[in-house]
Amino acid sequence: MSKQRVAVLGARGRMGSEAVRAVEAAEDMELVAALGRGDPLDALAETGAEVAVDLTHPDSVMANLEYCVTRGVHAVVGTTGWTEERLALLRGWLDASPGTGVLIAPNFGIGAVLTMRFARQAARFFESVEVVELHHPGKADAPSGTAVRTAQLVAEARRDAGLPAQPDATSTALDGARGADVDGVPVHAVRLRGLVAHQEVLFGDEGETFTLRHDSLHRSSFMPGVLLGVRRVSAAPGLTFGLEHFLDLD
Numbered sequence: 176m177s178k179q180r181v182a183v184l185g186a187r188g189r190m191g192s193e194a195v196r197a198v199e200a201a202e203d204m205e206l207v208a209a210l211g212r213g214d215p216l217d218a219l220a221e222t223g224a225e226v227a228v229d230l231t232h233p234d235s236v237m238a239n240l241e242y243c244v245t246r247g248v249h250a251v252v253g254t255t256g257w258t259e260e261r262l263a264l265l266r267g268w269l270d271a272s273p274g275t276g277v278l279i280a281p282n283f284g285i286g287a288v289l290t291m292r293f294a295r296q297a298a299r300f301f302e303s304v305e306v307v308e309l310h311h312p313g314k315a316d317a318p319s320g321t322a323v324r325t326a327q328l329v330a331e332a333r334r335d336a337g338l339p340a341q342p343d344a345t346s347t348a349l350d351g352a353r354g355a356d357v358d359g360v361p362v363h364a365v366r367l368r369g370l371v372a373h374q375e376v377l378f379g380d381e382g383e384t385f386t387l388r389h390d391s392l393h394r395s396s397f398m399p400g401v402l403l404g405v406r407r408v409s410a411a412p413g414l415t416f417g418l419e420h421f422l423d424l425d
């Protein structure tokens with residue numbers, strides 16, 4: 176069996192260095208390039224990379240993906256910063272490169288994927304919901320991509336169930352005290368030395384609360400998801416948003 180030729184972009188970073196180790200340890204993969212900021216992307220073509228794993232920075236990921244997709248290199252993306260405008264650009268590149276697959280995974284951790292799934296399921300049963308994400312202080316963005324995705328899924332489920340906006344009688348507040356508003360769901364971001372990646376989804380209604388919590392205690396928790404993405408992306412042309420599409424969750 177021939178090995179999949181894999182490149183890691185952001186290879187010297189917290190996630191990228193973990194991904195380099197995981198790809199090197201995978202028997203069905205060969206690490207053909209490990210690129211950091213400033214390293215020429217032409218190394219992908221020169222080494223015949225079939226799949227690029229992007230774990231860089233929201234400011235870098237679009238240029239990397241344009242390079243990959245226009246050359247038919249499949250991509251597995253953990254980098255955050257996704258907006259509708261960015262997704263539309265990416266879809267345009269993919270339309271012009273049929274056969275190329277891109278997986279964007281807001282979170283590669285199975286527990287985080289399940290948290291999002293369960294939050295979506297729970298959403299219609301509770302009047303109130305808030306998301307709290309907690310991360311290491313080196314994180315570039317806030318709120319986390321996972322928290323944004325969680326809030327969007329919850330908001331969508333509330334809309335589908337015909338729920339009204341949740342009540343909040345706050346009439347005076349310091350800026351930021353109620354968090355960021357993502358589709359009507361308050362999202363709070365904590366940055367704390369010692370943490371890796373954590374999230375709580377808090378639901379409340381008359382006389383009860385319900386809390387979902389996930390903790391990534393080490394970045395190794397993301398690696399089975401990264402490797403699954405690498406194994407599956409070439410058979411999934413176009414854009415796949417969310418690792419759940421590569422998991423049999425039902």
Ligand SMILES: NC(=O)C1=CN([C@@H]2O[C@H](COP(=O)(O)OP(=O)(O)OC[C@H]3O[C@@H](n4cnc5c(N)ncnc54)[C@H](OP(=O)(O)O)[C@@H]3O)[C@@H](O)[C@H]2O)C=CC1
Nearest residue numbers: 185187188189190211212230231235253254255281282283
């Ligand atoms: N989906 C998921 O499950 C997870 C996603 N993430 C996301 O992954 C991204 C990276 O996180 P993290 O590893 O903590 O960040 P780090 O800052 O530790 O690592 C990012 C690395 O990418 C490098 N880099 C920046 N631009 C480029 C480029 N154009 N080409 C190659 N390398 C580049 C950086 O170099 P320099 O330091 O010189 O800038 C740095 O070494 C973030 O968006 C984060 O949110 C993180 C964990 C899990």
Ligand SMILES: O=C(O)C1=N[C@H](C(=O)O)C[C@H](O)C1
Nearest residue numbers: 255281282314319320321372
């Ligand atoms: O930067 C991180 O660390 C993480 N980023 C992703 C996000 O923004 O959701 C995934 C995970 O939370 C870790």
